Amino acid sequence: MDGQVETADVIVVGAGPGGSATAAYLAGHGLEVLLLEKASFPRDKVCGDGLTPRAVRELISLGVSIREEDGWHRTKGLRILGGGVRMELDWPGSETYPAYGLVRTRMDLDQTLARHAASRGARLHEGMNVQAPVLDDRGHICGVTAKVMGPDGRATGEKREFRAPVVVAADGNSSRLSLSMDRPKRDDRPMGVAVRTYYRTPRHDDEYIESHLELWTKGDQGEDVLMPGYGWMFPLGDGTANVGLGILDTSEAFGTFDYRDVLRRWVAGMPEEWGMGEETQLGPVRGAALPMCFNRQPLYERGLLLVGDAGGMVNPFNGEGIAEAMEAGRRSAEIVASALARPTPGEREAVLRSYPAVMKDSLGGYYTLGRHFATLIGKPEVMRLAVKYGLPRKALMRLLLKIMANLPQERGGRLDDRVINALTRMTPAA
Incomplete structure (x- = not known):
């Protein structure tokens, strides 16, 4: 292995929205964080580039400037077209979520979030193509090895090694790191x-x-x-x-x-x-x-936490993954910081093992509902009936927008907010 081994409290692999949010929050908790990104910024990612108010809330929580003069385009809501109907639905603002969304290319968004994480104290290394985990004598991950990539995207021939007691995989849908740690995708998820x-x-x-x-x-x-x-x-x-x-x-x-x-x-x-x-x-x-729907599990095992697409955290109702990835980054950072503050290995492990339950409490019931929704709309006759009879009813579509973008007010709120929250709490997570 070329060069000296670099160490930290936590390694985050992948500087997309989930990885950069995780790294920024971890650094804010006073931890030494390594953020490893395979490409060099700016780099593109395939995405619709639309951010719902749920994602906007995460950007605000992270402390990212979202002024329009900084390149963000604000949206009032969603326009739906189908069955001869054209309907505009405004984002339902509440105490929990702002009444606007944003649009920004992933080329700009990901670089903005990675630089924000670096400004908070994370050590960002671009051009680090993580290849494999480093395991301790228990079989727990304690580091990663990486090939160094040049600005042209080609390997330079140099290799690096990084060590930390906790590693976060935020390396996307293919998630080489997750596969290396025996976490294949589940076939029963959309x-x-x-x-x-x-x-x-x-x-x-x-x-x-x-x-x-x-x-x-x-x-x-x-x-x-x-x-x-x-x-x-x-x-x-x-x-x-x-x-x-x-x-x-x-x-x-x-x-x-x-x-x-x-x-x-x-x-x-x-x-x-x-x-x-x-x-x-x-x-x-x-x-x-x-x-979608936590299609790679467990979300924590043997020192490795999964965030964003690596853990299948795309919303089955609307295909959004940025809000969920950033939320997972926030929650995982709280858990990791709490774990590393514990005095014994057993206590640290017990805290880390709470991560899957925390994420399932937040999104699991909602994802189960989404799995049933995905099955229904996959049937052409169901979709035709939904477009014909559901789309012309604006009150119903307002409710569906709140469900599909996962925007119910968290506490209290209107009747529809309380119904959505009760439904997701009662639906079992899997």
Whole structure:
């Protein structure tokens, strides 16, 4: 191993929103933190780039500036299109959540959060491609080895080793570190696939993010053709918009079509005044998997905690993962800091083992409801009925928005808030 071994109290692998939030909070608790990122910033990640009020709350808690002059585009709510209905639903502000969302490219967001973690005291190392865990004589992780990557993304040939008594895997859906520690994905959890690209468009400063429940195009004879999947358009406020589509593996059409071709055909049928087409497309269409409902467990074992996509923390109702990842970062940091303050190994281990229960108390019941939801909307006849009879009812759609974005007021609130909270508490986490 090249060079000297670097040590810390905690190692966080992956500087996405979950990893950077974890590192920032850990440093705020007075711990020495190593934040290891495979790429060099700025770097891109496939995402819709939309942040619900739940994610905004996490940014505020973290102490990140979200002023519009710093590059954040604010949104008032969600516009839904389907079944001939066009409906605008404002974000339901409350004591718990602000009444606005944000849009920011992952290219900017991830760099902002990583630099924020560094400003709080975390030691950020870019270009560190973590390869394997280092295990102690108990089989617990006590460090990682990494290949050093150059600015061009190629390995330099140098290797590094890092040591810490606790390691956090925030290294995404594939999570090499989790697999190395014998934590494969669970097959009984929903998985999504999403593709997206960017377009220059005069709609870049829209106040609403947009969700298309139906994707229409023209057939060879000029007839209307309904394609599989669900689309979105998220305005970035900088002259561009993020446009993409997704589908759940509970759908009968999952894996049976070319996602990129469907996106191209859908965009080709958009109104000409939107200005979206091959001549205004910025960059290639890129895709990614969306791991949902704690699809990798246990969330803690043998010194390794899972945060964000590494632990399958994507919302099955709407495909959002940033809010959940940052929440997991906040909660995991509290637990790790408390554990490392305990005087004996046994006490430290007992505190660390509380992490799965804490996350399941927070999101487990909600995710169980989401699993049933994902199964239902995967059936075309159910989806058709939902669009036909549910979408025209604005009061019902307001309730569904609060459920799907997980925005009930935490304590008290309106009747719908209390019902949603009671339902998620009564639903067993798994």
